[in-house]
Amino acid sequence: MPVNIVKLTYREALRRALREEMQRDENVYMMGEDIGVYGGAFGVSLGLMEEFGKEKIKDTPLSESVIVGAALGSALTGMRPVAEIMFMDFITIGMDQLINQAAKIHYMYGGKARVPMVLRTAGGSGTGAAAQHSQSLEALLCHIPGLKVVMPSTPYDALGLLKSSIRDDNPVVFIEHKLLYSQKGEMPQSEYLVSLGEAKVKRQGTDATIVAFSIMVPKALAAADKLSKEGISIEVIDPRTLVPLDSQRIVNSVKKTHRLLIVHEACGRGGFGAEILAQVEESEAFDYLDAPIRRLTGRNIPIPYSPGLERRTVPQEDDIIQAVSKLVVSE
Amino acid sequence: MPVNIVKLTYREALRRALREEMQRDENVYMMGEDIGVYGGAFGVSLGLMEEFGKEKIKDTPLSESVIVGAALGSALTGMRPVAEIMFMDFITIGMDQLINQAAKIHYMYGGKARVPMVLRTAGGSGTGAAAQHSQSLEALLCHIPGLKVVMPSTPYDALGLLKSSIRDDNPVVFIEHKLLYSQKGEMPQSEYLVSLGEAKVKRQGTDATIVAFSIMVPKALAAADKLSKEGISIEVIDPRTLVPLDSQRIVNSVKKTHRLLIVHEACGRGGFGAEILAQVEESEAFDYLDAPIRRLTGRNIPIPYSPGLERRTVPQEDDIIQAVSKLVVSE
Amino acid sequence: MQPSRSALVQMYKQMLTIRRFEEKVAEFLVKGIIYGTGHLYIGEEAVAVGACRAIKPDDYITSTHRGHGHCIAKGADLNRMMSELLGKATGYCKGKGGSMHIADVEAGNLGANGVVGGGIPIACGAGITIKMKGLKRVVLCFFGDGAVNQGVFHESLNLASVWNLPVIFICENNQYAMSTATRIAFNIEDLSLRAASYGMPGVKVDGNDVLRVYEEISKAVAHARDGKGPSFVVCQTYRWKGHSRSDAEKYRTRQEVAKWKKNCPLKRFGGYLLDKGILSEEEMGQIEGEVISSIKQAVDFAQDSPFPSLETLEEDVYAS
């Protein structure tokens, strides 16, 4: 590992981003349930209260609506809050403030006000937390004009994207995945940003493209590795931000590989995979397709508790391998 | 008009459905803001309180979360509530109760409990009510397993579908459109039902299929009429319920016409049109397509107030004509 | 605590401006010149004017669907207001917001709100900014009696209290939320009782008495500026007109409306000013003339203004 490179977990990378941005800009602060001495349900803010004090790391009462609404109100008046909703499932409680207020204010006010806030939250299944603590609800947010939606899959991206999100002048929902928090990854020691709206080609390939995000990226990469041993060359693209979506990179890849599989954890019906599929269908890549675009998604069921059931509810590495295998033989 | 046929507005048809179901089943009752003496913001329940009394037509305080939650609690214990959220935008306030509770209880409880409730609400733009009173948020609901989603476009369907929704043992979100309330249509005098999950071919055609729902159905039909004068023969399909979706009828139509345009009022990005597109892409109809599937949707912006802007935000008859014209020439 | 003579005159003029402005809006709604919906503030003028007189220009307010009065009391430009109502490019929101979204964040008006209760947590957020930046400002958070039964009311008042935020929560209890009387929606008579749940001061005042409103809000503002935290002030008043564009008003009696009209806040204050010799009939007439001409000017301005061009349609979705 070169000297100017460090290895951090996703959790630590997020913490570093929060620390750097709070050091850089005194308007940045955090609020949420149990983010202070407890460090947040997933430990992301551990130690930050000790470092920045209670005014900057605000423990709130158990009140999601006002967490979202107060964050937006302070953003509207000059702060840059990073609010936390402990589990993504509970953004439903602050939904009016997020969807009807934060997302729309810039437009409704004729462009004369801004809401530079970040709403961090943890999505995804895999921890046995069942139906009300395991959802991937990004599709609900991507549909709402005015919101940006970020879903990093690596520590590197988590850091760079969170910093960009905090500097963005719009409400950004920043969706972390519970199973990624302990994943490690390398990044520069020095400061860097990752821009919102830039997909990343995580692996080059020629036979088919997989678009995957969040936890599905490592799964897709592992699947691609295995497939390469069978001589199948897969390109893996991580959009990293769903809104704005870097459709051009996806389109370009499909023009090269002629086949597309979209993989996400959220329920398939009305999931964001449908939107990606539709955008490719509507693009110039359509003429290059050698097979219909396929989606591999979470099933259209609530997340069950029992571990065997839970595992089968969302795509696993093997499912990806199977889906790609089918795709590359189909014409 | 034959003697056994009556002509009612959409509003009156809904009222008739509510009346018939309350007469038929003593467990059916209504609750919502200003549904009693005021008759609801759009007059649907006008007169029902006088007829059925305050116990059956319950005016609630201004509290959307408990409207949804109490409806589900009473459904869980044996009633069949029809709750009303005045404007669809405000389901965001009751979203936790709808998405995390009502939708999931049957599954989370291992199939041992039911939540037979209907949530009626008015969606759509066109009344100058601006960004917080004009949304079409069905995509948020269609994504959630456990919910059914109904969007009638005619008085006939409104009546038959509402009755079926009330008799359904699941939480059903029943989305009315503000601009449809005064539309008139014919229906039998005698009782009838329209099943959930059955699309309707509203117009037969051979050159292209339009899938449209809610307010876009009359617009699509009007467009199809005009197009027929230019010799273009359009098939118009109204899915009527988005969940469950009668994809087979859509697929069959596409196999016949080889071209598909999906039209809805909601924002395009992550709208339900993407899901319909994806399902057709994934179906056997893919091989029959002579042109890429197209979507014509609301723009990805909040609904603006000024009438000229508002009109241009969502598809109009002319837009449909244009989109179809492009589609039938493309290859 | 009594405002100066010129302040009193200003207050009268503002109340009259609201009244006449709203009468014009009512006319435009009927004639279809105003396209969307509109919620009129007639009968409630003393609340906005009394409250806003108690703050400084750099203080904040959050407003409601019934927001024209707050706007005017906070010093809005009538031209840009009327333009917004007519959906014109010169409006506060370039025609994109309409009646329910007029805002002027730079001037401290954080916006009307189409969602009942929607502005309450936003006021808390402004309070956070004030505290964190060490400003000496306050926030007036207006909402109706209906909003007092929204979950966000509860969460917000609690947060403001535990964080000691400089927010004054002002309930305009006009006795109804749409058709729903407070006696149906509440099992308590005095809504200000709810302050106790959050450990903050609560008081009920005659909301048709502009000086009483001014006085109570001034106290609450001083309290907040002293770093003593939020208050809850309930102003008892009445909505003269229907809830919005169409309202058969079957939920209340003519007698009740008539009774409240006798308790007109504008007449009461006008009478007081005459009694005390602060204004003469003649001066009043002159003010009336000025008000009418300012509204006429606003109408002309709005009517002469262009509609927003279609090119602006997709602008301003995201800030950059």
Place this chain on the structure above:
Amino acid sequence: MQPSRSALVQMYKQMLTIRRFEEKVAEFLVKGIIYGTGHLYIGEEAVAVGACRAIKPDDYITSTHRGHGHCIAKGADLNRMMSELLGKATGYCKGKGGSMHIADVEAGNLGANGVVGGGIPIACGAGITIKMKGLKRVVLCFFGDGAVNQGVFHESLNLASVWNLPVIFICENNQYAMSTATRIAFNIEDLSLRAASYGMPGVKVDGNDVLRVYEEISKAVAHARDGKGPSFVVCQTYRWKGHSRSDAEKYRTRQEVAKWKKNCPLKRFGGYLLDKGILSEEEMGQIEGEVISSIKQAVDFAQDSPFPSLETLEEDVYAS
């Protein structure tokens, strides 16, 4: 109001069952035999047992993420509970729900809830059913101190009050919501004060005294059955264990925990029963033996049960 001897013995046995059940769950969480999360009721047994003793089998309860105690006190089958916790097909939810979703609607347990406050409006709904069907039942609605700051708490208590619903709202104030002390989350000391906002009776009781809990809930139940509407009862208690699976407990001192452990509800009640001669040491030992064997049986049953088959995965999404 004093329960019969056999009822007292039953209560003791239930409290002990909860304690021993939760100790087993704690062990299984550590060993990874229980897969998901789990929130233990140890230290709070008197609330569920005292409250549920005050109702009849056909009355309803709504429960919380910390729901095992309510379940047992409402008479749940330990075998099916333990099976659910182990994710087995024989569990209350066929393994689909887990700890946070155990329900038995037919037996009146409307379910645990993973969303803090999520069960409160549901309790109102059950109250509506009771009223509309003319039943004489009541609903006990359990929730924690954290939930008292959720918007749905506010909306629900108000609705229950204006509609006079037979719901008893029971706050288990165990001093913390996760790491957040009530003194941080509230600006009032006595949470029962909030009842006044809704015009309903409110009372605070020693939640570690099962007989006091029984007594207060009995009063509230009688009130509700008489058609006099809802009540709010706050039970002061303490959570002995960490919030859930992992919790460094940096937000409280060992001394505080030790102090509350001295105030053990189970020991207190046991001591009382001994003092009064209701139970002998020997009988107590016998009860302990029965409890332990019932839990052993539940563990065996659960461990011998099959996991749900994959075929059930997509079942039960929609009722038909």
